[in-house]
Amino acid sequence: MATVRIPTPLRKYTEGKDEVAVSGQNIRELLDNLDGTYAGIGERIRDDKGAVRRFVNIFVADEDIRFLDGLETPVKDADEISIIPAIAGGLR
Amino acid sequence: MDVHFVVIGAGGLGCPALLGLHAAGARRVTIIDDDRVELSNLPRQVLFATADVGAAKVDAARWSLLERTAVGADAPTLTTLHRHLDPAQLPALLDELCGAEPCVVLECSDSPRLKFAVHDACVAKGVGVVIGGVLGWRGQAMAVDPRQRDAACYRCLFEAPPPPELAPACATAGVVGAVAGALGHAVAMLAVGLAAQLDSQHPDSQASPERAPPASPAGTCVNFDLLSGRVRQIAPAPRPDCPTCRRNFETGPT
Numbered sequence: 207m208a209t210v211r212i213p214t215p216l217r218k219y220t221e222g223k224d225e226v227a228v229s230g231q232n233i234r235e236l237l238d239n240l241d242g243t244y245a246g247i248g249e250r251i252r253d254d255k256g257a258v259r260r261f262v263n264i265f266v267a268d269e270d271i272r273f274l275d276g277l278e279t280p281v282k283d284a285d286e287i288s289i290i291p292a293i294a295g296g297l298r
Numbered sequence: 299m300d301v302h303f304v305v306i307g308a309g310g311l312g313c314p315a316l317l318g319l320h321a322a323g324a325r326r327v328t329i330i331d332d333d334r335v336e337l338s339n340l341p342r343q344v345l346f347a348t349a350d351v352g353a354a355k356v357d358a359a360r361w362s363l364l365e366r367t368a369v370g371a372d373a374p375t376l377t378t379l380h381r382h383l384d385p386a387q388l389p390a391l392l393d394e395l396c397g398a399e400p401c402v403v404l405e406c407s408d409s410p411r412l413k414f415a416v417h418d419a420c421v422a423k424g425v426g427v428v429i430g431g432v433l434g435w436r437g438q439a440m441a442v443d444p445r446q447r448d449a450a451c452y453r454c455l456f457e458a459p460p461p462p463e464l465a466p467a468c469a470t471a472g473v474v475g476a477v478a479g480a481l482g483h484a485v486a487m488l489a490v491g492l493a494a495q496l497d498s499q500h501p502d503s504q505a506s507p508e509r510a511p512p513a514s515p516a517g518t519c520v521n522f523d524l525l526s527g528r529v530r531q532i533a534p535a536p537r538p539d540c541p542t543c544r545r546n547f548e549t550g551p552t
Binding site: 213214215224259260261263265268270272273288290291292293294 | 409410413414429431432433434435436437438455456457458459460521523525526530532534535537
């Protein structure tokens with residue numbers, strides 16, 4: 207299984223865990239399985255057409271999947287997957 | 299350092315960013331904010347004191363920084379703009395503030411929409427910009443230099459701002475004040491890194507021509523997760539179809 211690093215805003219779906227082990231041959235399968243285990247997290251990462259949301263990036267190791275094969279990017283057991291959303295919040 | 303820094307937002311991110319610039323020896327800074335100091339701001343907005351409550355944040359920040367200037371030292375030039383920023387006004391404002399001299403913008407506001415608008419306007423004008431954001435235990439800062447073709451911009455990494463329903467605000471999700479402090483200083487240091495590049499290229503630069511220019515942080519996005527102590531640096535490749543920065547290289551700054 208690959209290790210998926212969960213950003214803070216999505217940890218409410220993963221019982222507070224900052225990383226979880228998920229299986230999948232590629233990113234699409236991995237995200238399907240992630241949502242299967244932690245219901246609700248999937249729609250925060252992908253839109254209703256299944257595309258990765260425009261303010262979210264997914265990295266396999268240090269590579270942006272948009273520069274690999276997108277959702278078809280293959281995943282190996284030892285891979286570390288990072289989900290990185292834009293943090294555009296600030297403080298008055 | 300003869301670079302003009304423009305800090306948008308003088309709140310939880312802007313205060314530590316201003317302190318960082320001051321500590322780094324910034325000589326010219328413009329502070330923009332439309333808010334006034336409230337008692338609840340004081341724990342994390344460390345430029346302000348109880349006596350500032352009710353004052354415009356830009357004025358209170360200016361006074362506080364001037365008080366921190368050593369006796370006998372030349373005081374930096376600190377200009378204030380107490381006004382609300384409308385994205386439509388940004389191009390004219392950048393022309394006014396950054397048209398005649400090297401300039402770096404620090405985006406420290408609390409509005410996702412404004413962050414993207416400031417970034418886009420800076421890229422269109424060829425002005426370096428650092429975007430900062432915080433939430434909970436996490437912070438993110440990215441340095442963008444539109445003159446560097448090989449460095450990604452913020453839109454290369456994030457194509458659009460998150461919609462309000464998917465972007466929890468600090469007011470509702472909370473933020474650790476010290477995370478804002480750490481991130482604000484990181485924003486300042488990335489801005490100083492961009493400025494060092496500009497300074498070394500300026501005709502009046504005192505840098506030795508034989509010396510290599512300083513390494514640029516442009517295209518670097520730093521992500522802090524300070525609950526776990528994890529800091530991650532991403533330096534994505536520029537997105538070939540990025541409508542924001544690639545267009546700039548085709549047509550030049552507006």
